Amino acid sequence: MLTVHCRADDIEFGGSRPAVKNILGGAASFAVIGARLVAGSAHARSVSWIVDVGSDFPPETLAVIQSWGTDCVIRKDHGRLTTRAWNGYHPDExxxxxxxxxxxxxxxxxxxxxxxxxxxxxxxxxxSRCISIVDDILRRRDELRQAGQAPSTEHASTRPIFVWEPVPDLCTPEEQEKFLAANKVVDVVSPNHQELGMMFDQPGWSEESKEGQQLVQRILASGIGPNGDGCLVIRAGKEGSYAFSRTQKLWLPAYHQPETSGATAVVDPTGAGNSFLGALAQGLVTAGREPFNIIESILSASQDWRESLDGWGVRRNLPMALICATIAAGFVVEQIGVPQISVAETGGKELWNQSEFTERVRLYTQRLFRTLDESPQRHLLTN
Known part of the structure; x- marks a missing residue:
């Protein structure tokens, strides 16, 4: 479930291409796309969010949002303008x-x-807001439970999963202690590699550097999650993602890899990290559905993969959710703005950018299986 005030964005690419305006944007808009890709049409309504619409909100944008079929609550206020923002990109991402x-x-x-x-x-x-949001949601659930208004579903009696993306502007050295405190109330914390570096007064984060490895150990030792069994997921752009628990580590490459000619399908990285985490949040509750079934059918033949899953313990679903997240981000970078949804002329299957999400899951997982077989230590390590 994701909440959002929808945004219209202007994007400048540092002179590498013309700027664009009035693009559907906002971190949570892209997170919703990520979650929706993983959910598929059958579970689209499981993605719930709030959209605040101002007087100048483009009707064609509203039509795009409604085409996703999510549980979208539209709040209209013609007394204000739609939230707008500016994004500027440098050559170093x-x-x-x-x-x-x-x-x-x-x-x-x-x-x-x-x-x-x-x-x-x-x-x-x-x-600080992360801690406040978690406390308020858990308090509301407790109040409803005590009033006898809890739903009868099994998950209502368990703690929800909180996936936190630190706001980039506050990834500063002054925020370190607050960051470590907030980690203790969430299940997954995910800065990108540059933001993590900035927060700990480093030029960036690299898994290969001694400083980067020590930083990960410091964060894990401080504790993630109420029971210390949460995970750190570092989004590293074109290098993919790194996930860490106290005992396990997983590296997954990005979906799009440069061709030998240097050509790439990546057009615009805006929103890729947000869609990655929206997809991850949805993926963590996707066990038993088609994306997970495809992943498990391919990777179950790898003994290294099976042993790795056991090592994640209560976070056993995380590696599969990360695969789904990687593929979702791959759709988002292929154009400026959000990927386009359509229905295949034959068979009626749902398509995004003229591709099936589950088919990309299959292709990516097959690639991953091959590299796991050749060099498992590149992907799976014990912390």
């Missing part, structure tokens, strides 16, 4: 960001009783 109109803040009390019982929550916020 560093991004500058600023709001062009006042943003709206969503609070946990605004969630419906249905939404507050979601199995997963994705947050993009500061450390």
């Amino acid at each position: 560093k991004r500058d960001f600023k709001y062009l109109t006042p943003k709206l803040r969503l609070e946990p009390y605004m969630l419906s009783e249905t939404q507050v019982w979601s199995r997963t929550f994705h947050m993009v916020c500061s450390s």
Whole structure:
């Protein structure tokens, strides 16, 4: 479940190509796309979010949002303008960001009783706000439970999964202690490699450097999750992603890899990290559905993979969710804005950018199986 005030974005690419304006944007908009890709049409309504619409909200954008078939709550306010923002990219993938109109803040009390019982929550916020959101959601659930208003579903009696994306502007050395404190209330924390470096006064994070390895150990030792069994997921752009628990490590390459000619399908990285984490949040509750079934059917033949899953313990679903997240991000980078949804003329299957999500799951997992077989230590390590 994801909450959002929808945004219209302007994007500048540092002179490498013409700037664009009025693009559907916002971290949670892309997170919703990621979750929706993983959910598929059969479970589209399991993705719930809130969209705040101002007086200038483009009707064609609203039509795109509605075409996804999610559980989308539209809140219209013709007395204000739609939230707008500017993104500027540097050649080294560093991004500058600023709001062009006042943003709206969503609070946990605004969630419906249905939404507050979601199995997963994705947050993009500061450390202090992260703690506040988690506390407020858990408090609301307790109050409803005590009032006899909890749903009868099995997951209502268990703690939801919180996936936290630290807001980039506050990835600073001054935020270190707050960051470590917020980690203790979430299940997955995921800065990107540049943001993590900035927070700990380093030029960036690299898995190959001694400093990078020590930083990961420091964060894990401090604790992630109420029981210390949470995970650190570092999004590393074109290098893919790195996931760490106290005992396990997993590296997954990005979906799109440069060809020998240097050509790539990557057009615009805006929103890729957000879609990755929205997909991860959805993937963590996807066991038994088609994407996981495909992954398991291919990778179950790898003994190294099977042993690795056992090592993740209660986070056993995380590696499969990360595969889904990697593929979702691969769709988002292929154009400026969100990927296009359509239906195949024959068979009626759902397509994104003229491709099936599950077919890309199959192709990527087959590639991963081959590299696992050749060099498992590249992907699977014990911390």
